[in-house]
Amino acid sequence: MLIFRQLFDPTSSTYTYLLGDSASGEALLIDPVFEQVPRDLALVQELGLRLVATLDTHVHADHVTGAWRLQQRCGSQIALAEAAGAELVDRPLRHDDRIAFGERFLTVRATPGHTNGCLTYVLDDQHMAFTGDSLLIRGCGRTDFQQGSPQQLFASVREHILSLPEDCLLYPAHDYRGVTVTSVAEERRFNPRLGGNVDEGDFTGYMNHLGLPHPKLMAVAVPANLRCGRPEGDAPPAEQPGWAPLTLRFSGVWEIEPMALAERMGECPQGSAAPSPPPKGDKATWGGPALPCDVQIVDVREEPEFLDRLGHLSGAHLVPLSQLLSRLDELDRQQPVVAVCRSGVRSAQASVLLAKNGFTRVANLAGGMLRWHSESLPVAPGSMAATGELPAG
Structure with missing residues (x-):
């Protein structure tokens, strides 16, 4: 065909x-x-x-x-x-x-x-x-x-x-x-x-x-x-952001695989924690200790999902997609951002919005928390996934 x-x-x-x-x-x-x-x-x-x-x-x-x-x-x-x-x-x-x-x-x-x-x-x-x-x-x-x-x-x-x-x-x-x-x-x-x-x-x-x-x-x-597109000096342009191993999808969104993000989180040196933004009121906007590296994890699900059976990543900052544009000042534009949701769909949209608003190092977590959970990667304390309270289905 x-x-x-x-x-x-x-x-x-x-x-x-x-x-x-x-x-x-x-x-x-x-x-x-x-x-x-x-x-x-x-x-x-x-x-x-x-x-x-x-x-x-x-x-x-x-x-x-x-x-x-x-x-x-x-x-x-x-x-x-x-x-x-x-x-x-x-x-x-x-x-x-x-x-x-x-x-x-x-x-x-x-x-x-x-x-x-x-x-x-x-x-x-x-x-x-x-x-x-x-x-x-x-x-x-x-x-x-x-x-x-x-x-x-x-x-x-x-x-x-x-x-x-x-x-x-x-x-x-x-x-x-x-x-x-x-x-x-x-x-x-x-x-x-x-x-x-x-x-x-x-x-x-x-x-x-x-x-x-x-x-x-x-x-x-x-x-x-007449040089078939070869730049003068033969130097090819950078094809991929250098801060993580990413894959560019045809949609234009850069993605990071769950294992690559887990390795990045685990390999970050101790004592280099990114500053945690203060919590807003009594909302659960921050998923435990700040991630011990310069990557900001932004979870764009709703608050009940943040604590459900799939869990959330350690250091993840909860900013529902509906609130993202009004809360951009909570994020550091100089640090890489990884957007996360249940399946990777909402977070892909979040990645596009972040890029349009001046965030130059943004990636979507491929497959979202569904992939993260299926690969048995660790989640933060305080969720059903971390405590073993996984409902059927």
Whole structure:
């Protein structure tokens, strides 16, 4: 079975496409964006896939590719048009080449005109094609820089994209209106630049008078993309916060495994306790002694749950999710925060709220107290779990 996901970068309005073969677990990414690599890797991991290659449709001028960064993380090959002349390319591609992923493959079609190295990738059954900037939804890429040519683009689109079966779905590299997909039949009929009875003269006259400014990031993006996204100096950016072993979920939330948190709590040196905030009235807002390290445990359940059969963590600060935003001043913004709830759902939302409000080191306890209890990890005194008072069910 084909696994397919369409991803979006709002800064550059770029679509990234993940294609996977469920039988083998092999996957490809088309047009990855440098800043979105953690997101893409999280999705690949969650779907149980192995990234074998990244494919760029051309040398982009509006964003930096994530190809090199992904190669550093998971060893994926970098594939790009041979005509682009870029460094660090593992697979320089030509017209009619095939890129396999498991039992599936993409066929390469050279579609220059926007740039001299533009490629379109066509799925083996010709039901999907990834057109880069050669053909956009009711439009096309500009032809006034990077060896662009309106005559060449007109021929490329007509001969190698609009010649595909009418029901073939076309997925571009960008869309600026929120439209996600089109088809060969639609573009043949409705594309105002390349469809209907438009001829090469009409198209060339239109494209030569667009009068568009160059992309803002062109001076940075093009040189970087000719290095396949490798930063100057080769130093990759930090992929994970350094304060704990965390996993980034596709939802954008960092998670810490129960055992990793338990080890962190147990390994903290004695005498380095974080200060305990004063209790509010007669509420049970603090779960015993302060945690003997710099991690703040914030339990976002309601008070009765804090003492129920699942128990709570030693040093946990009870701040129900409904009160979190009004009680942020009880937390130290300079120290890491681990959010906890019953199953990890409410605490995931708490993690998002904390991050939006200036907490830069936040993690969600994966699986919440259900996971913590199932792994037989210790809980604080003063709860049913600690006293053995576990009701049936």
